[in-house]
Amino acid sequence: MKVLKFGGTSVANAKNISQVKNIVASNGDTKIVVVVSALGGITDLLLTTANLASDQNKEYRTYLKEIEERHMQTIKELIPVQSQSKVLSKVKSELNILETLLEGAFLIGEITPKLSDKIVSFGELLSSYIISEYFASEKLDVGYQDSRELIKTNDNHGKAAVNFEMTNANCLAYFKDTPHTITVCAGFIASSVNGNSTTLGRGGSDFTAAIMAGALNAEVLEIWTDVSGMYTANPKIVKQAMAIPHISYEEAMELSHFGAKVLYPPTIQPVLSKGISIVIKNTFEPEAAGTLITKNQNEKGKTVRGISHVESIALLSLEGPGMVGIPGISKRFFEVLSNAGISVVLITQASSEHSICVGIASSDAKKAVAIVNEAFEYEISLGKIKPVILEEDLAIIALVGDNMKSHQGLSGKMFSTLGKNNVNIRVIAQGASERNISAVISKGDVKKALNALHEEFFEENIKQLNLFVMGVGNVGAKFLNQIQQQKKYLKEYLKLNIRVIGISNSRTMAFDENGISLKNWESVLAEGEKADSNKFFETINSLNYRNSIFVDNTASPAVSDSYTTYLRNSISVVTCNKIACSSDYNKYLELKQMARKYNSPFLFETNVGAGLPIIDTLKNLIASGDKVKKIQAVLSGSLNFVFNNFNDQTTFHDVVLQAQKEGYTEPDPKIDLSGIDVMRKILILARESGYQLDIEDIENQSFLPEESLATTNNDDFFASLVKHEASFQKIFKEASKKDCKLKYVAQFENGKASVGLQHIPKGHDFYNLEGSDNIVLFFTERYPNQPMIIKGAGAGAEVTASGIFADIIRIGNF
Template sequence: MIVLKFGGTSVANAANISKTIAIVTNKSKEDKLAVVVSAFSGVTDLLILAGKTAAAKDKNYKEIVSQIEKKHKDAIAELVPSSEQSEIIETISDQINHLKTLLDGCFLLGEISNRTADIVAGFGELLSSQIIAVALKQKVSNSTFKDSRELIKTDSNFGKASVDFGVTNKLIADYFKSNTYQVVLFPGFIASSLDGNTTTLGRGGSDYTAAILAAAVKATVLEIWTDVNGMFTANPKIVKQAQPIETISYQEAMELSHFGAKVLYPPTIQPVLKDSIPIFIKNTFEPEVYGTLISNNPNASTNPIKGISHIDNIALLTLEGPGMIGVAGSSKRLFEVLSQESINVIFITQASSEHSICIGILNADADRAKTAIDKTFEIEIAQNRVDPCIVEKDLCIVALVGENMKNHQGISGKMFSTLGKNNVNIRAIAQGASERNISVVINEKDVKKALNTLHERFFEDNTKQLNLFVMGVGNVGEKFIDQIAQQKKFLKENLKINLRVIAMSNSRTMVFDEEGINLKDWKTALSEGEKANVESFIAKVKSLNLRNSIFVDITANYDIAGIYDKFLSQNIAVVTCNKIACSSEYNNYKTLKTLSRKYNAPFLFETNVGAGLPIIDTLKHLIASGDKVNKIQAVLSGSLNFIFNNFSETYNFHDVVKEAGVQGFTEPDPKIDLSGVDVARKILILIRESGYQMDIEEIENNCFLPKECMDTTNNEDFFKSLTKHDDHFNKLLAEAKSKDSRIKFVAKFDNGKASVGLQFIPKESPFYNLEGKDNIVEFYTDRYIDQPLIIKGAGAGAAVTASGIFADVIRIGNV
């Protein structure tokens, strides 16, 4: 015999019930079946609500009952031929009238007892099963209905009844000995006490009903039919990459179901475990899918982790104090008082010093538990030997589950480091000697990040998802987005990096998409986005709380440079081409570096100097390996190099500067480049990254622009002033020619002093042949004394700057 159970979604409406009946009909051709069904989806909740409403003397309970009645009579109309409806309608009407009578009594009394609550809650299964039994008989004539209350007997602990297996197993076995029907259909969830009163088996108890039947008849298999393709490696509603688990042991399944895998009611496994009856979790809506097989001998797997689960709404209670050290019975008193209050303990951990005990319970029980514990230990608290019970709410337990974890070293270490890298704070840890489960308590707000991070680490072939929040999508930003779109597939396949752009913003609008913005049509999405607001942008990034989050600043904006600390302090990495933050006041620069280390949030700014050239990265390696920088000489402005390389008697200074802007080589405000401020910022960053303390005011800036040019306040006036002072620039050009030299804007650092300014470079200098927009840097160090370490290449342009930003993002992915 096979036992099948169909959950609430499988019998939610007439269409779903028809699918259920088709599965039962098909299976009945080969085997005898016992079929257990739940209440129609949502009905049990309505029944409980009706009971509470009636007890509160609120007449709206009658409307709720009307909803329930209509739902069931509509199902009859769709499932049962009109010629067969009268008898089942009469049966359902009798049941509804009984329900109304009970609720009328609750209304008059203004209360609902546990016994009445059990009867009321059980009507859902009773109604659904009788309707489905009649509909099934149209397809399988040799089928019948049997009330589970006649076979499953419990004690009289209403609301939390325990099954009397001795009596129950005999009644079930005797019934099936004489049973001649091919299919017997049972209501789940409900049972009865030995004196005949209706009891219930707990929410999810229909699974338990099916398991009790399967164990009693020694079924060949127990099939639990639901709306998902089995048990998953994590909750698929939270972890989109979660995968169905093909095979799993009873013990692993019990652990996962206990820790919130709602596809299976935790007590279900116990009755069938003794006789090793396999359990199949199947999908009513995709019956051809294999599902999950729970048995004693699951297939061997190279992955020691079978699943990641969690329980929400947890409170952590801590009892601590010197009066507990070496005092026998403290734990006994603690757990005894919780037992007396009927509070279930979900999680336990105790320090070896015996100074404290932590327990995890449901949030709803926390205040009652604290009151009871403080009363039990009131003498010790009064004597300051034990502290009042500490309660922390809004927590969550996350558990790694796997039978094979005990044979693999370092699982817990990987778990803790993975969470730590994403700034998920662990409040408590528990691991049993069996090493089948490692549980941690974390803040509830971090649960999505934690589950996705752990799933990525243990199930996704180490593929790392990076979530980007991009501020600034001008010339460089657009190239950056294009490069991501082009390389996305390559990165996933070859570097195991899955890049998603979650948000974009320009000065006008911003758009967020938690699943990732479609990069084929991002411009449309951004144009239709909400009004741009920096504070709102920050708040949304924080509230999403995604793993491996990276804020990418592709602006030259002072205000944006001032918000990096908001991200770094939330474990959100920052990648920027904006030089303002790293060239700001030294204390701010140090603060950002400190926050980066403290919160394990990378702060990368390779493109601050030399666009896509690996100048800063090379410098970092020099310092990390113990070298010391003594002197730096560099041409660091690709825009100025382009300008002076193209400036000639036939191509005036004004026009060259204009062209540099068109090519994307200058800042939006070209005066920043031409005044030397941009180069001063760059050399300052190199000086600081070399380990020296300096502020920009200490750098001598030998500006070559006339004062009138410097005093302009907008680009239009600035360009007019360039034309006005054309003779000044022509004189510079003539002087360079007379000295057989080329004009370069050079940055220097030597002996603790720094300067930037124009120089006439002779032919023998390595700077002389620097063409186009190229940059060059010479590092003189303890190791590179006579011959400097030279880095040379394109140092400006949207594409190379975007590639430098992209490279920084990939560096984070490879950490």
């Protein structure tokens, strides 16, 4: 014999019930018991209706009418017209009884647990009767049996305790004599030995099926629901979650206790001792394998089998010096909670006995605080124990697996993963069996925590990076295209899955929680909402993804001012914007300190040399104990381009204009030609070398006329270049006479920095620097005479984008 249970979603409407019939019919001549829940949503409607009635709110009649219409419509869609009369009459009769009960609650203005059980039982009573009649109309060999005649309980209404001796005897007697292949029974409901309707608690339909399976020594218990088994994590929160093919009873109980809602925790108890297998199947994908639950047959190497969570948790802490060494404090504490019917989900106690901390449902929090404070009123008045400390808006996350105890370091791996993602752990609990490691965290961090842990334990070490890109112009567009091009390579060879969740330009911004398609990001952005930098941050923060990275491709001072906000919220920052790192030294220092404090990398490789690994190389030198003595560099690709192309056959104006058109300069070319850009770069290198320096400390030997420096727009600036062409030609001729080339050089030595145009003779490392290339010479204690040289393309959207990309990969490898 087999027992099949179908949940509320499986019997939510006529279409779904028809699918249930196909599954039942596929069992052929095998004797089966079909246990069904109420039509999807009906139990909640019944509870709402009952509460409204007890509040003497006439609106309950509206809900009652909706309940009636749902059942009548289901009958009309399922049962042939010629067979409907009997079914409609029976259901209408039951609904009249329900209406009478609700009228009684309305008149007296209250509802007792006993009456509540009677009212909510109608959901399963009606659905099971309708489904059995539908099966009969489809020519199945079916009988209907009221579960209240089989399952006997005490009178603890709301969550009655089963009398297994009587129940097992009833089930064996009934099913021994039933002539039908299929028997349909209502889940959730039972009756006391006095004949009163009782219920087995929410999720009790699973329990009903398990009770019957245990009583009948069934071959298998099948739980049919709307997902294809128990998952490694909640698939609604963790998109990469996968069904677990095979799991032990104990693992299933732990996962269900900690929020895996496909299985009601008590379900396993009646079948565990008899070794009856449980299969979790999907009504809407019956061909899917689902999850098989049996005795532990976990293959070697499988440690963590699932990650689960319970939301809406509150922590109660009782502490004080008067608890130390005093017997009975814990007993009194838990006894008070037990007597009030408050269930404790998690317990931890300091070895000093100075404090006890328990996790309970948030709905019980205020009640628990009041009764515990009352119970320890005397000790509190003497100052021996503090009033109860309450913390709310929390959740429990748990790693579950039978074989976890035989693998070292799992706790460390769990807590390290959470720490890297700035998920603060309030309480930790681990049982002696080591089958479960639990941690209490903020409710707002659940999504991030579950995804981070799932990535760590189940996804073959593929790390997901979630990018939020501000600035999608020349550099930003190239960057997005590079991600699109390399996405497959990164996942296959570097184990990195990069998703762009948000993008913004100065006009619009767009977000997609599942990742923006980089094939058509332009059209997505065009249809986005109005750009708002504050809202951009708020969206990132509210999404609270692990490994979130803010990418700044702008040159905006306002955007650079926001870095502290991002870093403080554990959002990494990657930027080609030089303003932040070249601003006030204390601001620069604050950003570096915040990155360390909140474990949020702050990378800006492209601030110097575009895609060249200049800053990264410098960091490695310093980290290895080397010390920088001197830096000489050509750091402006735009200025190098200009002076490589300027001669007595050209005009300075035309060469600068060409550099701007080809993307080598900033939109405002004066930033490059004034030397301020190079000043920022040498300042950053000096700071990264460990020196305290500000922009005002750098000597700028500008070659631009004062009139050019004083301009406020590009038109006036270019006009001034034409006006002063003679002075630019003079600069060129002076260098030519010495057989030298003009290079704009940055230098740092003995704590002092300068930038300016220099005559570079033949044989110098800078002399043959072509196009827009950059070059940096690091003279250090290890490289005192022959410097370490880094040379290559130092400007252009493509190489700058690749530098940003490299920083993203660095974060992925952290």
